[in-house]
Amino acid sequence: DAGVTQSPTHLIKTRGQQVTLRCSPKSGHDTVSWYQQALGQGPQFIFQYYEEEERQRGNFPDRFSGHQFPNYSSELNVNALLLGDSALYLCASSLVGTAPYEQYFGPGTRLTVT
Amino acid sequence: DAKTTQPPSMDCAEGRAANLPCNHSTISGNEYVYWYRQIHSQGPQYIIHGLKNNETNEMASLIITEDRKSSTLILPHATLRDTAVYYCIGGLPPSNTGKLIFGQGTTLQVKP
Numbered sequence: 001d002a003g004v005t006q007s008p009t010h011l012i013k014t015r016g017q018q019v020t021l022r023c024s025p026k027s028g029h030d031t032v033s034w035y036q037q038a039l040g041q042g043p044q045f046i047f048q049y050y051e052e053e054e055r056q057r058g059n060f061p062d063r064f065s066g067h068q069f070p071n072y073s074s075e076l077n078v079n080a081l082l083l084g085d086s087a088l089y090l091c092a093s094s095l096v097g098t099a100p101y102e103q104y105f106g107p108g109t110r111l112t113v114t
Numbered sequence: 115d116a117k118t119t120q121p122p123s124m125d126c127a128e129g130r131a132a133n134l135p136c137n138h139s140t141i142s143g144n145e146y147v148y149w150y151r152q153i154h155s156q157g158p159q160y161i162i163h164g165l166k167n168n169e170t171n172e173m174a175s176l177i178i179t180e181d182r183k184s185s186t187l188i189l190p191h192a193t194l195r196d197t198a199v200y201y202c203i204g205g206l207p208p209s210n211t212g213k214l215i216f217g218q219g220t221t222l223q224v225k226p
Contacts (some may be wrong), residue, residue: 043214108157
C-alpha cells in the first residue's frame, strides 16, 4: 500500500517565478492538506482540499493556491516566489469521517528560492 | 485551539523510558490532544491521541492528567530510531476538519 507521495523531491526557483508541487494521497484517503515548514520551525497549515474544493485555509496569501483532482491527488501552486517561500512543503492525507487528525504525511518537497 | 507548551529539548538513554511532557492548560472539555513526531528529513508521523483516559498503542502511551491541563507521552523503551522532534497538538474538537497547528515541539535525543 503506497503511502503519500510527493514530487519533486527538491527544486530550485528564482524570485518571481511560479512553482507547482504535486501530491498523491495514501490509498483510500480523500482529503489532502498542505503545510509549509521553514527551517527549524514546526509545519504551518496552508490549506486543505476535499471533494475538489478548498475547505479550510491558513494564514497564507493568495499567491498560494491549490487544486484537487477527481482521483484525490492535489497540486500546490505558488506564484511570484519570494525568498521567504524557501521551505519544506508537506502534503498530508486523511479520510473524512474517520479520525481526521490522523494525517499521513509525505516526505515533502524542498523548495529553494534564490 | 489550545496553546501547548513543551520543553525545547530532552535527552534519554537508549533502552530507558522517554517521558515527554506537554502543558495545554486552555484545553476545553471536548478537545483532543494529539502527538506527532518528525524524524529528520521525513514528514511528521502520527503517534497517538486522547481525550480523557490514558491511551496506549504499539508506539507509545499517553497519560492525561485528571484536570486535562497537561499530558505526558511515554516511549517505554527508547531506541536510537526514536530520536526526533515530538509535537503535542492540543485543542482539536471533534467538529474540526483536521487542521493541525504545530508548535516548536520537543527535540528528543536518544543516546547510546
